[in-house]
Amino acid sequence: MINLLVNGRTIALDVEPEMPLLWALRDELGMVGTKFGCGAGLCGACTVIIDGEATRSCITPVSDAAGKTILTIEGLGEKALHAVQKAWIEADAPQCGYCQSGQIMAAVALLKHNPHPSDADIDAEMSNICRCGTYPRMRAAVHRAAELAKI
Amino acid sequence: MTIALSRRAFIQASLSAAGGLAISAFAPEFAGATSINGEPWSPGTGKAPDEVNTFVVVDPDNSITLRVAKSEMGQGVLTSMAMILAEELECDFAKVKVEYASAHRNLVDGNVYQSMGTGGSRSVRGSRVFLQQAGASARARLIAAAAARWGVEPAACVASGGVVRDSASGRSATFGEVAADAAKVTLAAEPAIKTPGEFKLIGREVKRIDTTLKATGKARFGIDTRLPNMAFAAVANCPVFGGKLKSYDFAAISKRRGIIAAVPVTNGVAVVADNFWRAKEALKAMPVDWDFGPAASTDSAEFAAEYRAALDGPLADGGGHGDSDAAFAKPAKVVEALYEVPYLAHAPMEPLNATAHWQPDRIDVWMGTQAPDWALDRAANAGGVERKSVFVHNCFLGGGFGRRAVNDELTQAVEVSKALKRPIKLIWTREQDIRADRYRPQAALRMRAALREDGAPAGFDFTTAVGSITRSLGWGKVENGVERQAVEGLSNCPYRADALKVGVNLKNTHVPVMFWRSVGSSQNAFAVESFIDECAHAARRDPVEYRRALLEGRPDFLAVLDALADKGDWGKPLPKGVGRGVAIHEAFGTIVGEIAEVAVTKGGEVKVQRVVACVDCGHLVNPLTAAMQIESAVLYGLTAALFGEITIARGRVVEGNFDTYPIARMADAPVIETHFVLSGGDKWGGLGEPGTPPIAPAIANAVFAVTGKRIRSLPLKNASLGV
Numbered sequence: 001m002i003n004l005l006v007n008g009r010t011i012a013l014d015v016e017p018e019m020p021l022l023w024a025l026r027d028e029l030g031m032v033g034t035k036f037g038c039g040a041g042l043c044g045a046c047t048v049i050i051d052g053e054a055t056r057s058c059i060t061p062v063s064d065a066a067g068k069t070i071l072t073i074e075g076l077g078e079k080a081l082h083a084v085q086k087a088w089i090e091a092d093a094p095q096c097g098y099c100q101s102g103q104i105m106a107a108v109a110l111l112k113h114n115p116h117p118s119d120a121d122i123d124a125e126m127s128n129i130c131r132c133g134t135y136p137r138m139r140a141a142v143h144r145a146a147e148l149a150k151i
Numbered sequence: 152m153t154i155a156l157s158r159r160a161f162i163q164a165s166l167s168a169a170g171g172l173a174i175s176a177f178a179p180e181f182a183g184a185t186s187i188n189g190e191p192w193s194p195g196t197g198k199a200p201d202e203v204n205t206f207v208v209v210d211p212d213n214s215i216t217l218r219v220a221k222s223e224m225g226q227g228v229l230t231s232m233a234m235i236l237a238e239e240l241e242c243d244f245a246k247v248k249v250e251y252a253s254a255h256r257n258l259v260d261g262n263v264y265q266s267m268g269t270g271g272s273r274s275v276r277g278s279r280v281f282l283q284q285a286g287a288s289a290r291a292r293l294i295a296a297a298a299a300r301w302g303v304e305p306a307a308c309v310a311s312g313g314v315v316r317d318s319a320s321g322r323s324a325t326f327g328e329v330a331a332d333a334a335k336v337t338l339a340a341e342p343a344i345k346t347p348g349e350f351k352l353i354g355r356e357v358k359r360i361d362t363t364l365k366a367t368g369k370a371r372f373g374i375d376t377r378l379p380n381m382a383f384a385a386v387a388n389c390p391v392f393g394g395k396l397k398s399y400d401f402a403a404i405s406k407r408r409g410i411i412a413a414v415p416v417t418n419g420v421a422v423v424a425d426n427f428w429r430a431k432e433a434l435k436a437m438p439v440d441w442d443f444g445p446a447a448s449t450d451s452a453e454f455a456a457e458y459r460a461a462l463d464g465p466l467a468d469g470g471g472h473g474d475s476d477a478a479f480a481k482p483a484k485v486v487e488a489l490y491e492v493p494y495l496a497h498a499p500m501e502p503l504n505a506t507a508h509w510q511p512d513r514i515d516v517w518m519g520t521q522a523p524d525w526a527l528d529r530a531a532n533a534g535g536v537e538r539k540s541v542f543v544h545n546c547f548l549g550g551g552f553g554r555r556a557v558n559d560e561l562t563q564a565v566e567v568s569k570a571l572k573r574p575i576k577l578i579w580t581r582e583q584d585i586r587a588d589r590y591r592p593q594a595a596l597r598m599r600a601a602l603r604e605d606g607a608p609a610g611f612d613f614t615t616a617v618g619s620i621t622r623s624l625g626w627g628k629v630e631n632g633v634e635r636q637a638v639e640g641l642s643n644c645p646y647r648a649d650a651l652k653v654g655v656n657l658k659n660t661h662v663p664v665m666f667w668r669s670v671g672s673s674q675n676a677f678a679v680e681s682f683i684d685e686c687a688h689a690a691r692r693d694p695v696e697y698r699r700a701l702l703e704g705r706p707d708f709l710a711v712l713d714a715l716a717d718k719g720d721w722g723k724p725l726p727k728g729v730g731r732g733v734a735i736h737e738a739f740g741t742i743v744g745e746i747a748e749v750a751v752t753k754g755g756e757v758k759v760q761r762v763v764a765c766v767d768c769g770h771l772v773n774p775l776t777a778a779m780q781i782e783s784a785v786l787y788g789l790t791a792a793l794f795g796e797i798t799i800a801r802g803r804v805v806e807g808n809f810d811t812y813p814i815a816r817m818a819d820a821p822v823i824e825t826h827f828v829l830s831g832g833d834k835w836g837g838l839g840e841p842g843t844p845p846i847a848p849a850i851a852n853a854v855f856a857v858t859g860k861r862i863r864s865l866p867l868k869n870a871s872l873g874v
Contacts, residue, residue, distance in 0.1 A: 015426075016408065019426075019428055019429075020428060022428075023426055023427060023428035026427075027383065027425075027426040027427055027428065028426065030377055032371075032374075032375035032377070033367075033368025033369070034368070035372075035374070035500075035501070035549070036374065036427075036502065036578070037500055037501075037502070037581065038581040038808050038809050039431075039580055039581055039808075040581070040808050040809075040810070042808055042809040042810055043500070043581075043809050043814075045500060072368075073367065073368030074368055076367075076368075077366075077367045077368075081366075081367070085366045085367060088362075088366040089362050089363055089366050092358065092359060092362060092775060092779065093362075093366070094225075094359075094361070094362055094365035094366060095225030095226070095227075095779060095783055096223075096224055096225030096499070096500065096501070096547070096548060096549050096550045096551075097225065097361065097364070097365030097370050097372075097547060097549070098372060098499075098500040098501045098547075098549030098550060099500045099549075100365050100366060101368045104366065122817060123817050123818035124818070126816075126817045127816050127817065127818070128816075128817075129500065129809060129814045129816060130500070131498060131499055131500045131550045131552075131787070131814060132225045132500075132550060132783045132786075132787075133782055133783045133784075133785065133786025133787060133789075133815070133820070134779075134782075134783070135786065135815075135816075135817045135820035136782060136820055136821075136822065136823050137779070137782070138817070139817065139820070
């Protein structure tokens with residue numbers, strides 16, 4: 001059994017240690033807010049936060065995540081919308097929406113270690129793919145989230 | 152009476168019968184916000200007792216449900232279609248609920264929703280009038296029901312904000328109070344619909360109704376479907392298009408944990424497991440033998456040579472005007488250039504997938520499809536069940552861009568579900584998504600112009616060699632050798648000349664081709680707008696001035712071009728190493744002009760810094776989602792212009808994931824400024840696609856402005872631009 005600490009709850013899972021966290025979340029736990037995009041750590045649709053770091057769960061074996069603190073999109077806005085989610089809504093960022101869970105988790109992690117990122121910081125740190133091209137609005141949303149977090 | 156509650160119970164019961172899906176609670180509703188269920192499908196059965204017409208349901212508790220017969224793939228259609236209904240209904244838009252119309256209802260109830268396909272930038276253009284009519288008709292019935300109750304003339308009553316009022320007596324009734332009566336009203340004549348001057352909601356910036364769901368991970372895409380007893384399938388499509396499965400060795404993987412079965416499917420083989428990861432890993436390990444067929448020796452270089460050769464004919468007449476021979480008889484100068492574009496994959500972020508539950512007497516499907524009515528037909532054929540026994544529960548689409556119009560993945564899901572007699576979620580990995588796509592066609596275009604002494608063109612001669620989408624889809628033979636997609640943007644070239652001749656050689660390889668955001672305009676605008684720049688250069692004229700002179704007879708184009716030159720700072724100084732390029736193109740009823748500011752480093756790296764777009768689509772429903780569509784279309788085209796290339800080697804697609812098929816990321820995204828230059832009148836142009844065609848030539852023309860190097864082949868990553 002592998003113990004995962006997901007969104008503040010400990011869950012015991014009987015899966016292969018090499019199963020990527022993404023598929024443990026989606027298919028074993030039914031937490032489908034985290035998305036499959038490439039399976040190779042290239043697009044970031046599967047981004048979750050593990051011990052404070054944005055992590056691509058499609059290439060993270062569950063054994064690597066065991067014992068660490070895992071935050072998914074389901075846990076982020078559980079009680080009230082997070083500043084990043086509020087900013088995303090204000091900025092009308094999502095279009096198809098499929099990559100947005102991962103984008104939001106990446107932005108949450110970015111703001112955690114860099115509360116006032118410049119455009120260049122955002123370009124460097126937000127490397128998840130969005131096929132709808134919501135980048136300009138997401139960039140504005142990250143700046144807005146930085147302001148909202150200050151308040 | 153608790154119709155609202157019973158209606159929800161009804162939904163639950165219906166879906167339980169379908170496959171035991173326990174419908175989850177409605178998503179958290181944020182105060183005052185128009186809401187949509189995270190699972191936006193409708194029950195897919197008959198008439199609700201409280202519907203005023205097929206698009207409008209008013210419950211006695213005064214909640215209003217508006218049905219949308221188009222698919223939400225990011226373009227904001229759930230919001231814009233609902234706005235059109237609400238405009239006429241005169242309800243409070245902030246309080247409506249929106250759900251998908253049912254393809255099943257459409258089938259069994261006389262095509263009440265008309266075409267349910269979403270594509271061709273057609274949702275507003277194709278549905279606005281009948282949606283306005285549906286909303287107006289519902290309003291008239293609600294007014295008639297209230298008037299009858301009060302014993303007054305309907306003409307004495309008005310509806311607004313979801314309330315009917317009789318001004319003389321001061322009486323009022325909410326829509327909910329008269330809904331049951333309104334459903335029984337027969338109108339002597341349908342009411343007239345509003346004209347644009349009367350709009351209160353249409354044309355106003357309205358927040359999208361799906362944003363909160365998508366910012367909280369609660370929007371349900373097809374890939375998120377979960378059903379009791381559901382198994383997961385990974386599929387290997389034949390690597391060479393047109394090849395066949397010969398054999399596979401299930402015994403080699405059958406002992407692996409969670410593995411259930413291997414099932415041959417159309418175009419390949421699926422492995423089924425209790426978890427998708429187990430299925431795809433086992434599939435990788437399973438020996439599979441293919442008959443690749445005759446195309447297994449082909450490659451892109453060969454195709455490129457064949458498309459170039461095809462420009463020499465035989466050519467079909469693709470349209471035009473005037474006497475081309477005369478125009479080219481004694482030119483002062485002939486400008487000629489060859490443009491080439493590769494196959495392109497759609498690569499929506501949500502890889503293709505479908506969940507099917509086959510039962511002997513019915514099939515239920517959960518997926519994101521651009522065409523739920525076609526999906527219904529497809530599932531019926533694949534599963535051997537009557538069409539009226541198929542229920543398509545359309546989900547949010549994680550991108551479409553044309554790919555989700557033809558649902559190859561659904562056929563396979565139904566086949567596996569039928570074979571194993573249980574619900575199956577079948578997912579294509581990213582590699583399958585890119586390698587088994589139906590692509591934007593490869594093409595070669597030869598562009599010729601005969602210029603007069605003053606540099607103005609006497610004649611244009613455009614020739615295209617391109618794959619036929621119609622033939623590739625098996626939709627027809629195209630016996631005259633010309634299809635609209637091949638010539639859009641060429642035969643309607645807006646630039647003045649005495650003659651225009653368009654020659655077409657439709658030529659397909661074994662690689663399937665289909666609609667890709669903006670279709671033929673995606674390559675034809677690149678050729679025309681790059682070539683006009685070449686003509687301007689040959690004539691020693693400024694690219695905007697040259698276009699302006701040739702567009703004298705087109706005030707619609709001129710209005711966009713003039714606004715663009717102004718907003719895009721045409722002619723204003725730029726730092727060294729940065730240049731501007733312009734392009735303007737009409738597609739799907741909309742004219743879009745774009746100016747790209749592009750930096751080229753000494754090492755030859757290209758960075759698009761700023762894009763200004765001016766758009767004339769006549770009218771706008773929602774300026775917010777309209778601007779978002781232009782931004783999206785620019786970035787979709789920017790990715791293709793800079794990086795997009797599907798290459799074929801040994802008959803198969805070389806690229807497989809985002810390492811080899813790169814997509815623009817945050818760092819590649821320019822500042823995008825969108826301006827609407829609305830001509831109004833009867834013009835209602837599309838918006839999903841027209842922003843894509845101008846960006847590639849605008850970037851290429853900017854690269855020329857910086858480097859003096861003319862880009863005649865895409866993508867730009869292959870060009871050598873270093874100094």
